[in-house]
Amino acid sequence: MERTNRNSGELPLPDHFAPERVGEVWRVPYQQRAAEAAQWARTHSMAPASSDRRRIALLLVDVQNTFCIPGFELYVAGRSGAGAIHDNIRLCEFIYRNLQRITQIIPTMDTHQAMQIFHSIFLVNERGDHPEPFSLISVEDIEQGRWKPNPEVLRHLGIDPVHADRYLLHYSTALRRSGKYDLTIWPYHAMLGGIGHALVSAVEEALFFHSMARYTQPHFRIKGGKPLTEHYSVLGPEVTHGPQGEVVAEKDALLVEELLGFDGVIVAGQAKSHCVAWTIADLLEGIGIQDRALAGKVYLLEDCTSPVVIPGVVDYTDAADRAFRRFADAGMHVVRSVDPMTAWPGAVGD
Numbered sequence: 001m002e003r004t005n006r007n008s009g010e011l012p013l014p015d016h017f018a019p020e021r022v023g024e025v026w027r028v029p030y031q032q033r034a035a036e037a038a039q040w041a042r043t044h045s046m047a048p049a050s051s052d053r054r055r056i057a058l059l060l061v062d063v064q065n066t067f068c069i070p071g072f073e074l075y076v077a078g079r080s081g082a083g084a085i086h087d088n089i090r091l092c093e094f095i096y097r098n099l100q101r102i103t104q105i106i107p108t109m110d111t112h113q114a115m116q117i118f119h120s121i122f123l124v125n126e127r128g129d130h131p132e133p134f135s136l137i138s139v140e141d142i143e144q145g146r147w148k149p150n151p152e153v154l155r156h157l158g159i160d161p162v163h164a165d166r167y168l169l170h171y172s173t174a175l176r177r178s179g180k181y182d183l184t185i186w187p188y189h190a191m192l193g194g195i196g197h198a199l200v201s202a203v204e205e206a207l208f209f210h211s212m213a214r215y216t217q218p219h220f221r222i223k224g225g226k227p228l229t230e231h232y233s234v235l236g237p238e239v240t241h242g243p244q245g246e247v248v249a250e251k252d253a254l255l256v257e258e259l260l261g262f263d264g265v266i267v268a269g270q271a272k273s274h275c276v277a278w279t280i281a282d283l284l285e286g287i288g289i290q291d292r293a294l295a296g297k298v299y300l301l302e303d304c305t306s307p308v309v310i311p312g313v314v315d316y317t318d319a320a321d322r323a324f325r326r327f328a329d330a331g332m333h334v335v336r337s338v339d340p341m342t343a344w345p346g347a348v349g350d
Helices: 032-042 083-097 140-143 151-157 161-176 201-214 255-261 275-290 292-297 317-329
Strands: 055-060 104-110 221-223 264-269 297-301 333-335
Touching: 032 201, 083 201, 083 264, 083 292, 083 297, 104 201, 104 275, 140 161, 140 333, 151 161, 221 297, 255 275, 264 275, 275 292, 292 297, 297 317, 317 333
Parallel strands: 055 104, 055 264, 104 221, 264 297, 297 333
Antiparallel strands: none
């Protein structure tokens, strides 16, 4: 049986969706869901995505176990303690209720290995100790020699130690000049090949169901693999060039073009204060290069994203809220997933 939908114009939730399991990891029964999705499309007279009159993209930022499942490395709890779980319940419901409106889903995947500049192993002090997770490494820390690049890591990566010293100071200074957070030492997370790297099971299931029902493939985007820069935004790294102008990593101008080719872009994911905020900021920058009016294409699901909050350590809630206000002031729409898309500003939900 179908569950009754609350809002006119939206689809009901399929019976397989179990909100109580969104905070768990499990195997998606692909063959069963594929058959159910085909029947669902027939029942609700859904056309393939290729025939959409208005093309809508759903950009999902890092909806991965490492950020969204309690007990994993960087669970985004928000101030409530259950932020990412509640976000993903609403996100799954939003996808199912709007299957017929979402043309393509674009999931980003934070993807790391151990020896990267934001992991403890990369830095050592004079005693050979590594910084603790969530340490903030300032320009002054580097200038005064409190932390230096780990010689063994440099040896393995083939990086000249003299260059590494200059680069670390350059990197921390570049972060400060850009107004971004200090170099943060994160717990090892989103490790390539690990279970934390995978999409949240309930979200993966929703994406697969959408793909089968609408004949549209998710367009996965991988980010975060460069050892010498953090990569919060899927559209660009924190630092693009080294102290001598050498390229460290590049902006993804093609993805900006792809997103702006849609009639509407909906953004959700984790964390509101970091990867979501920087992705939106880079998208806004790309919009500014072309036409500021394009900001009206972008819809931010404020109830499907939470900030990083580590009680007694850091709380980025206020910073995240300020960023969203800035995006709204620039012309983007801050909306709620629980409201029907037909009630959103603009014609995106028609």
